[in-house]
Amino acid sequence: MSLYKSNQRLDYPPQSIVETPDTTGAGDRFLSILLSGLDRGSRLEAEVPGAMCKVEKALEEGNL
Numbered sequence: 001m002s003l004y005k006s007n008q009r010l011d012y013p014p015q016s017i018v019e020t021p022d023t024t025g026a027g028d029r030f031l032s033i034l035l036s037g038l039d040r041g042s043r044l045e046a047e048v049p050g051a052m053c054k055v056e057k058a059l060e061e062g063n064l
Contacts, residue, residue, distance in 0.1 A: 015056060033055070
């Protein structure tokens, strides 16, 4: 069973545009949140928006 169909496009625009002086760690945090959710059995389509939201919030608060 394939988790990804080559003809399926997943499009997840950001919820907000965050201006921040430093994005170091944002990708690592996103990937760790995403993989954690997938490991718990969540579906990719459900987990990506939540991970994006959490990273955007961390960037806004300067907590990366």
